Amino acid sequence: MSYVTINQVTKTYENQVVLNNISLTLQKGEFATLLGQSGCGKSTLLRSIAGLEEVDRGSILVDQKNITHLSPRRREVGMVFQSYALFPNMTVFDNIAYGLKMKKESNIKSRVQNMIDMVDLTGKEGAYPHQLSGGQQQRVALARALVMKPKVLLLDEPLSALDAKIRKNLQKELKRIQRELEITTIFVTHDQEEAMTLSDKIFIMNQGIIVQSGAPSEIYTSPLNTFVAKFIGNYNVLNINVFNKLVGNIELKGHEVAIRPEVLELLPVAQDILTTQDNWAIGGFIRDISMTGNVLRYEVETDGSILHVDSLHHQRKILEKGSHVHILIPKKECIVL
Numbered sequence: 001m002s003y004v005t006i007n008q009v010t011k012t013y014e015n016q017v018v019l020n021n022i023s024l025t026l027q028k029g030e031f032a033t034l035l036g037q038s039g040c041g042k043s044t045l046l047r048s049i050a051g052l053e054e055v056d057r058g059s060i061l062v063d064q065k066n067i068t069h070l071s072p073r074r075r076e077v078g079m080v081f082q083s084y085a086l087f088p089n090m091t092v093f094d095n096i097a098y099g100l101k102m103k104k105e106s107n108i109k110s111r112v113q114n115m116i117d118m119v120d121l122t123g124k125e126g127a128y129p130h131q132l133s134g135g136q137q138q139r140v141a142l143a144r145a146l147v148m149k150p151k152v153l154l155l156d157e158p159l160s161a162l163d164a165k166i167r168k169n170l171q172k173e174l175k176r177i178q179r180e181l182e183i184t185t186i187f188v189t190h191d192q193e194e195a196m197t198l199s200d201k202i203f204i205m206n207q208g209i210i211v212q213s214g215a216p217s218e219i220y221t222s223p224l225n226t227f228v229a230k231f232i233g234n235y236n237v238l239n240i241n242v243f244n245k246l247v248g249n250i251e252l253k254g255h256e257v258a259i260r261p262e263v264l265e266l267l268p269v270a271q272d273i274l275t276t277q278d279n280w281a282i283g284g285f286i287r288d289i290s291m292t293g294n295v296l297r298y299e300v301e302t303d304g305s306i307l308h309v310d311s312l313h314h315q316r317k318i319l320e321k322g323s324h325v326h327i328l329i330p331k332k333e334c335i336v337l
Helices: 042-050 092-102 108-118 134-146 164-181 192-198 216-221 226-232 240-247
Strands: 004-013 016-026 031-036 057-062 077-080 152-156 184-189 201-206 209-214 236-239 256-259 265-268 279-292 295-302 305-312 324-330
Touching: 004 042, 016 042, 016 057, 016 209, 031 042, 031 192, 042 077, 042 152, 042 184, 077 134, 092 108, 092 134, 108 134, 134 164, 164 192, 184 192, 192 216, 201 216, 201 226, 209 216, 209 226, 216 226, 226 236, 226 256, 236 240, 236 305, 240 256, 240 279, 265 305, 295 324
Parallel strands: 031 184, 031 201, 077 152, 152 184
Antiparallel strands: 004 016, 004 057, 201 209, 236 256, 265 324, 279 295, 279 324, 295 305
């Protein structure tokens, strides 16, 4: 039985459809990510679950309870925003305790202290938001949501304002806390790497619809269409006729072919390379080289088409810009769209 069910939800703004008949399900304890470009509807869907947006049609169920028309405070969901939204005149302790005090809950001190320990803010109880780093402020916002013991935790790009190193650390902490509490979580981001790192399940959105969903490995290795291939994995995407001409093949049928840059291999032209049962071999020359961390990305032109080839940057000789090369294309790695 699904723990969260979004059933045919539609939302429009001034005759513009923002959410177009969206349906999805989550199991209890899953970490799901809504992934997509700005304006695709992912934050609107999250706000609709939180009750901050009223949907035009459809239903939202949490733990088999229909919350579609309930007020936000009756939905038993917690939300963390990108902007933190902390009370500047309250200490860390009081910010976290605020919701508990409003509901006149019991054992407030111990519950808040336990949450402070969980998010690694011990010793900062008396600090004010302006005395904290961005990462620490985000931990306070997370603790404030979690201390209320929500059935579902909603996270709207909570790490996007942080620098890269802090962001990486908080990703690990967020995943640890989510696993420890076994809380069903829906995370919004436009960052593919972040989605891959955190998620049990990813829902890719485009223009108000879900275009593909599945486990990170499934999404990455088996894109269903051109949009997903270009968005999620920096695939090389070639028109089917162009590709067939390039490799001297007439068998592949479809619209386009997608190939991940890391499955391609570059070899110097000095080596005698031929097409085999497993690989196509084509010639080209290196137009450009860029480096992202430990990965070298080669931009290779071949018969008027451009292919990107990713290679680990290590001790072996780096091929030079302008060099003529062979490109090995594994046949089993070519995905027809």
